[in-house]
Amino acid sequence: MKRLAIGSVVVLALLLMVPDVVLVVAGTHARSLTWITASLGVPAALLLGYFAVLGRRPWLACMLMVPFAALVPVVAFYIVRYRTPITESVLGTVAATNPTEAADFLGQWLWAILALSLGAGASAGIAGWLSARSHLHWVTSRRVDTVLIALALVTMTTVFGLQVVAEESPPGTDSARSGDMDQRTFRIVQDSYPFGIPITLGNWWHDDIRLHAATARRRNFRFHARRTARPGRRQIYVLVIGESSRTDHWQLFGYGRPTNPELTSLTHLIPVRNMVSPWPMSIGGVPAMLTRKPPQQALTSAFAERSIVGLLREAGFDTWWLSNQSPSGEWNSPITVYANEARHVQWLHLQKYDSSLPEGLAQVVRESHGDLFVVLHMIGSHGNYDTRYPRAFKYFVPTVQDGGVFDTNYRHVTNSYDNTIRYTDHVLGSVIKILQHTDAITALWYQSDHGETLPTASCSATDHGHGFRYEFPVPAVFWYSDAYSQAFPQKVATLRAHAGQPATSADTFATLADMAGVDFPGHVESRSLFSPAWRYQPRLIHPQWQDGNAVINYDDADLGNGCELVRERIHPAGVRRRSQA
Incomplete structure (x- = not known):
């Protein structure tokens, strides 16, 4: 014994x-x-x-x-x-x-x-x-x-x-x-x-x-927001937060497969072609686009300001947050904290597909009055991919589901993933149709929280959070109605001029504020893609996000072999070029 x-x-x-x-x-x-x-x-x-x-x-x-x-x-x-x-x-x-x-x-x-x-x-x-x-x-x-x-x-x-x-x-x-x-x-x-x-x-x-304390301070925070224009018509603006979507798998951005049949057929659509997220996962990527939190700050560092939701609510918009993801506690998830800044919050996570989001939006538009700002948070392309789209959208075959539970064939994984992008395209098309059938000034901004790693012949990794190359570039799209272009022609022209510039999620807060015509003391116009004052700033990312503090300039990064881990570039004489915020 x-x-x-x-x-x-x-x-x-x-x-x-x-x-x-x-x-x-x-x-x-x-x-x-x-x-x-x-x-x-x-x-x-x-x-x-x-x-x-x-x-x-x-x-x-x-x-x-x-x-x-x-x-x-x-x-x-x-x-x-x-x-x-x-x-x-x-x-x-x-x-x-x-x-x-x-x-x-x-x-x-x-x-x-x-x-x-x-x-x-x-x-x-x-x-x-x-x-x-x-x-x-x-x-x-x-x-x-x-x-x-x-x-x-x-x-x-x-x-x-x-x-x-x-x-x-x-x-x-x-x-x-x-x-x-x-x-x-x-x-x-x-x-x-x-x-x-x-x-x-x-x-x-x-x-x-610290997050507890910052959230408590945030309750008393005020932007002192004001409208820059009163066009005399109802305004409805929608922010769609995508999930795990990578730019190079969108037909709209040059991908060779028909993953965006509905969006590519639309007019009044501006693809923002060179956007990156500072973080390769949602808990960092979503707050990066919703708030003015500096991109060089660590993931767990507290931030006492409200989000774009709080800004537009303060400016007089009726704010809604409809999510097809799950709430996870006011204190433990920054995303839930920002969602709760909206006047109305609905968690639709019991619904299997993202089609619940346009259905919810249609109801909000029908039953509400006045100006609206609605956030739709998708489950998008989050793994497992074959569970993110209905059978009718199984366009690219064979998929992982066809190969069995242990199928790791990278071509099958790619097919499954591309089907999620095609379904995202359909959901966005459905949201836009709802906005088209109103007599309001309407516009939509879509942006993914981060990209995704897919397996290849030289890299078996999948998912996100690794810090690999394709987890940082994210698709962003702006759609606007005829009424919006008539009310704000200069905004549309300015965004078209900036749509190919190297942008970052750190620009999104200011961009959304200008999209809705809201100003406030401290508004940094050089961060807004709708502003003539926008200018390039180093696109800081956290490749080794688990470290919490590592930050480099994406545009000066080095890529490893195989899965292409994003790393700080070592310049001649062994000196690292430090990115400055």
């Missing part, structure tokens, strides 16, 4: 090291010998010290590790998919998700990972039971020795960590500063599993408190 207990504890320790091993093998970090030693040595030393401290009660040590053991398959899956450890930004994204999105994330591996998680958690429980039954414990003197060995190993790996930082930092660069070295050395501990998780949870909790 005692031998079984010792063996089960050893197996548990090795199981808990799996995420660390996976990070070394699959992570994006340069795999120098010193970094590998530090990345494996730190968690090994901490585990050794942990079991030594609880040496007289190893059963308790095992039982406390049950939840961490159960999470091993999920964490390992995440690292394999995104090539990065769990961080506070990741926890914020998890807190803002819902069961449906979580199931979509695991996809075809859902039941396998759940089974592995149950088995891993059970193994920790069995180790604790065997340790208790056999009265397993360590001799006190050996336990003290083990703690000292563990501390020595941690010290050694810290030294290794400093060496890693020194190896990675070109001489004379800011990243070689001692403060940066200390921070990145501590990061080795935080990135380790399982002991880095409590640190990460603490950081996330701190960020959540």
Whole structure:
């Protein structure tokens, strides 16, 4: 029994090291010998010290590790998919998700990972039971020795960590500063599993408190908005927030497949051809277009201003938010916080397809009076792709669904994805038809929150959040009615002139304000594509968004091979060109 207990504890320790091993093998970090030693040595030393401290009660040590053991398959899956450890930004994204999105994330591996998680958690429980039954414990003197060995190993790996930082930092660069070295050395501990998780949870909790405070301050925030024009007719403006849509798969932007049969047949349509999102996931991409939050700020940093919804409500528009995604808590999701700035909020997430959005808009237009600003938040092209469109829109075949649950053929994935774009085209066409059949001044702005990575012959990755090339360019489209062009001809002409310029989601707030004819103190016209004063500004993005602070200029970025990870360009003499906000 005692031998079984010792063996089960050893197996548990090795199981808990799996995420660390996976990070070394699959992570994006340069795999120098010193970094590998530090990345494996730190968690090994901490585990050794942990079991030594609880040496007289190893059963308790095992039982406390049950939840961490159960999470091993999920964490390992995440690292394999995104090539990065769990961080506070990741926890914020998890807190803002819902069961449906979580199931979509695991996809075809859902039941396998759940089974592995149950088995891993059970193994920790069995180790604790065997340790208790056999009265397993360590001799006190050996336990003290083990703690000292563990501390020595941690010290050694810290030294290794400093060496890693020194190896990675070109001489004379800011990243070689001692403060940066200390921070990145501590990061080795935080990135380790399982002991880095409590640190990460603490950081996330701190960020959540800051979000709490910023939301409270936002209630009293005022733009002091005013209308710049009163055209004498009812005005209806619609913002459609797309999901996971990439520019180069839109026929409207030059794609060779008929993914936009309805939009390409419309007049009064202006494609904004060179737009990028600062973030490769919704929790960063949506606030980037809704607010004036500076693009260089970290994902979890609080922002005390209201969104474009609050601005237009303050200007006298009746504001609506119709979403085909799920609310996830006022405090845990910035998107939900901004949605709640609208006077009317409807969550349509029980509807399977985005057709519920134009249906909801039609009802709002019929039953409301006065000027309207309506936000429609799509589920769009979010995976799993074959669940995002009805059978009638299965145009490109064969799809993943045709190949079976474990089909990973990249051509099938592309077909499924292109069907989602074609369905998005139909939904937008339906929204525009509703606006066309009113006698109001109407306009629509569509923009996706971020792009999407699709598998190719040289890259097996899919989804978003990796920081790869096609997760940043996003499609943006402006449609306007005859009445809008008559009321604001100069705005239409100015947007046409700027439609091919390199723009960013950081321009969208000011652009939407000008689209609706709303001004306020501090309005930066150089950010508005409707303004003659618009000018190019560095398009700052967060390629390694999990790091929280990494920011580079998209237009000066370098691309890796295969999946084309967006990276900061290293210029001659080994000097990085720092992007300035």
